[in-house]
Amino acid sequence: MLQRLRGHEVWRERLRTAPEAIRSEQDLSDVPLTLKEDLRAAQAETIPDRPLGAFQLVGAGELVQFASSSGTTGAPVFFGLTANDLRRWTAGIGNAYRTAGVAPGARVAHTTGMAIVAGGLPYADGIRAAGGGLAWIGGQTSSRMTMSMQRLQLNVLVGTASFVPHFARRCEEELGVPATDLSVRTIIAGGEPGAGVPHIRQGMLDAWGATRVSEFMGLGDVLPAMWAECHVGNGMHFTAAPDVMVELVDPVTLEHVPWEQGATGEAVYTTLTREASAVVRFRSRDQFVVTGTRCACGRTAPTVRCVGRTDDMLIYKAMNVYPTAIRDVVLDVASDVLTGSMRIRKETAQQVRFDDPLPLQAELRDGTGADGAADVLAAAEEAVRASLRVRIRIEPVPVGVIPIGEYKNALVYVEGS
Ligand SMILES: [Zn+2]
Known part of the structure; x- marks a missing residue:
């Protein structure tokens, strides 16, 4: 290569x-x-x-498909696929979906509305390659999306960690029955860290009456699905060998980190078979923790959780902190009053350092008022200070203030944007 x-x-x-x-x-x-x-x-x-x-x-004549990144962290980057790349992508993404629970008999709701992104058409191809029945319901009105869920009795839901509970609420509004009355039993959630966080995971299970959440991720720059969680539910297995080599490196020293339980590092990828747009040692900015090296499912690849993006890291008075870590602590304390949707406000896109408490907008559950939640939220602020040595100021907002997209929601936003 x-x-x-x-x-x-x-x-x-x-x-x-x-x-x-x-x-x-x-x-x-x-x-x-x-x-x-x-x-x-x-x-x-x-x-x-x-x-x-x-x-x-x-040569341009060899390209059979174009795809792009979502552009969450800047202008989108475009990729191309040769016929051979398309075959390898479809097989590789199919392998990840099989690991995550798609098999013949699965009727799969694919909820992204954008075909060109790596999680669009390539995921659709992978769902079919895994043997699932594809229902690409994304990109329509919520009334049509929810009606399809009901009429087709879709039993696997593919979406981002923040879209999954949001979509359950839309189903109830549109159909007049709780989402738990629909047929979804397996949720495959990716695109952003979150599906591995116990409270967020439980929230997804409860919202749909599901029995399994499989966390799932990949990168269009490399292969759109490289990690998928098996039925054991202890983290995601690497499913992309032999098409991709993955290294774990310390994001600061760039030294290799061994794949041992509890180790943390950034994933760096090298494509081994890709023809049109290969990458060597591509920095993913995804920070992983290794959750195990032996899994009861029999797969030998270690399992990981994604704990944040290294370029999301913020600095509060010289303490490094990931927005995902703040969210996890806040939800540990306050998940009874918060939905789990939250975001930190920056003054400019470049802001990394904070000297004042980090302003954190957090969505209250329906029926919860800001006054009623005040004590719990104060306790959550204190828990963040105690465990992360970072001060935050929680600004509770009702459902609807924090926008939920179908694809990749950021944990930080810029004032006025
Ligand atoms: Zn496993």
Whole structure:
């Protein structure tokens, strides 16, 4: 694979220190990391017949599909697939869906409305490859989406961690029956960290009367589904071998972190089979904790939880903190009064440092007033101070103030945006 990349200008210099063949992650230690910004910058200028920019490795005539990132953290980046890439993606994403609980007999609600994103058409292909019956209900009015849930008796729901409970409320509003009366028993939630957090997980199970939540994730830059949770429910297995090599590195020192229980690090990916837009040592910015190295399901790949994005990290008076960590502590204390939807307000997109308590907007459950919740929220602020050494100020808001998209919701937002 590297031999082929060395023939392209954009990779030649980067791979100068790489050995002829990669046998282990150690062989890659000296190869520079590839950043999302590198891919984005390469697409900033228009090159004739190279719609994907300098990282496009095949002729435009070989591209059979285009896909893009969601653009949650900047301008979207576009990817291309050759016919062979499309086959490998479909098989690889199908493998992840099988791990997450899709099998023949599953009637799967696919809720994203955007076909071009990595979690759009590629997920639809993967759901069918896993043997599931695809019902792509996203992108319609909520009345049509909810009616499809009922009429087709869909029993697997694929959506983001924040959309899943929101959609349960819409079903009840539109159909006049609680979502628990519908047929959903398995929820496959990804696109953002959250499905691994016990309170958020339980909230999804309760909202739908489901029996299983499978956390799920991947990256369009690499493969849109690389991690999926088995029925044991102790974290996500890596499902993307042999198409992708994954390394775990310390996000500050960039040293390798061993795959041992309790270890934390950022996932770095190298595509091994991708033709149109390959990446070597791509920094995902996803921070993982290893939850186990042996699983009762028999799979030998370690299990992980995604605990946040390394570029979401904030600094409160020299203490590093992830918004996801704050959310977890707040929900530990206050899940009786909060839905779990919350976000930290920044003054500018670039703001990382805070000297005053972090302003945290948090959504109250229906029927809960701000006055009634005040004591519990004060206790949550205190719990965050005690366990993370970070001060926050919770601003309770009713349902509807914090926007919930079908695709990737951010845990930080900029004032006035
Ligand atoms: Zn397992």
